[in-house]
Amino acid sequence: MPHTISGFSKLSKSEKIEWLLNTYFTDKDSARALVKQYWNTDDKLQKLHDEFIENTITNYYLPLGVAPNFLINKTIYTIPMAIEESSVVAAASKAAKFWLDRGGFKAEVLSTEKIGQVHFIYKGGFDKLEAFFKNVKPKLISDTASITKNMERRGGGILDIQLRNKSEDLPNYYQLHATFETLDAMGANFINTCLEQFATTFKNEALLFKDFTGDESNISIVMSILSNYVPQCLVRAEVSCKIEDLKSKDIPNPEEFAEKFKQAVSIAEVEPYRAVTHNKGIMNGIDAVVLATGNDFRAVEAGVHAYAAKDGTYSSLTHCSITDGIFKFWIVIPLALGTVGGLTSLHPLVKFSMEMLQKPTAKDLMKIVSVAGLAQNFGAVKSLTTTGIQEGHMKMHLMNILNQFEAADTEKVTLIEHFKTNIVTHSSVVEAITKIRESGNFK
């Protein structure tokens, strides 16, 4: 019967593993061997990974794939993608190759402003609070001088602090709503440190403000934290070409394709059930690059989906137009990314990815990630509106099914050949593998 434990965090790594094995596993030797099999043989490298998080017992691998041939604003990139799902890297690569001959991707950063808030409770008149805020605002800024000095030297720092009255939404609730420029850093730690200093100064100065009476001076700070909703940290990526230039092996009738593609995007703009899946397809590309470059994918996910719902209904992040014979397809998304800080200079494979991306600035990375999302969506919607998604997806997923059945290399060769001309479904693969095994040819 599993039991709880106190002081688990203080145990050594081996002790933690032994506790787990004794508590949950019947075949302890196999479980121990598995955990250890995933340790890196280089002890120093393993220690680095152990120390990224807490209570580490082993490593959890994800494949790192690459999608070549991305032409973005006249530069060619090979994009690193860390993802577990088959066909994503292939679809991105295929879309990159498709647009390579059609002018490539154009991307531009529209804005780079990050947001943080001090949430507080104030019991008194708003006029007095406003007067206090005006009075204390310069000190809020000056008290953070030691924190912001380096960021300001680089050209960033605190952009503004506003007082916001939210008391109609929640009794006595107000905010300091601050905006920041964090340049090549995602900025979470910088922003949170500034906010906590704002909170301290704000609370202390309120106690001294002579116009506050009674309860008014006793401001209660609820919390100070950055927002992962960054609608003023936006990037736009686009592809476009003449409709007739869409013609290719898979697109024999470009007019019909363009219309149907645009309809598919329009459906995702108005129908939330479709929009969620449409955007999931976009996030296949975005998350994979965000992960490969050591960025915070939870922060990106939360911010992107909030942006998709900004007009009150969850909607598509991409858009399509056909005007004067020109097919245009674009994405606008908020992305708070870093190319310094966080894991970016610690994880060896992140450093490798950054070098492959030609050492991007945060703005460069915003463009690359938005393009990965757009390309991914192009690949998925192109398949959906032509062959259907299963043909390509299952072609790539075939290897996973074969591995589930522990197919030998010889069996794989035969079955891959067989499925070049047959439809891949889970049951058709099971049937085929059973058949060749029963024939006794390979085992």
Ligand SMILES: CC(C)(COP(=O)([O-])OP(=O)([O-])OC[C@H]1O[C@@H](n2cnc3c(N)ncnc32)[C@H](O)[C@@H]1OP(=O)([O-])[O-])[C@@H](O)C(=O)NCCC(=O)NCCSC(=O)C[C@@](C)(O)CC(=O)[O-]
């Ligand atoms: C899967 C493909 C690319 C096959 O497409 P294909 O036409 O069979 O590929 P091909 O063999 O003719 O190769 C053409 C190019 O595709 C790429 N490619 C092709 N195969 C590979 C491979 N093995 N490894 C790496 N790259 C590959 C590669 O760029 C290659 O060029 P080359 O390298 O030969 O010069 C195509 O059918 C496709 O793009 N399908 C869409 C798949 C997709 O979107 N998958 C995402 C997962 S499904 C999902 O989660 C999202 C979804 C669909 O629900 C979202 C939504 O609903 O919107």
Ligand SMILES: NC(=O)C1=CN([C@@H]2O[C@H](COP(=O)(O)OP(=O)(O)OC[C@H]3O[C@@H](n4cnc5c(N)ncnc54)[C@H](O)[C@@H]3O)[C@@H](O)[C@H]2O)C=CC1
């Ligand atoms: N809600 C959220 O999203 C939260 C996220 N986090 C985590 O915070 C981390 C990111 O925080 P950061 O403050 O970005 O990282 P960080 O704490 O590593 O700081 C990066 C620092 O790099 C320095 N720097 C050097 N060159 C710079 C340049 N060119 N531009 C800008 N800064 C430069 C700055 O001093 C900057 O503060 C991520 O690991 C994230 O997962 C932490 C708390 C909350």
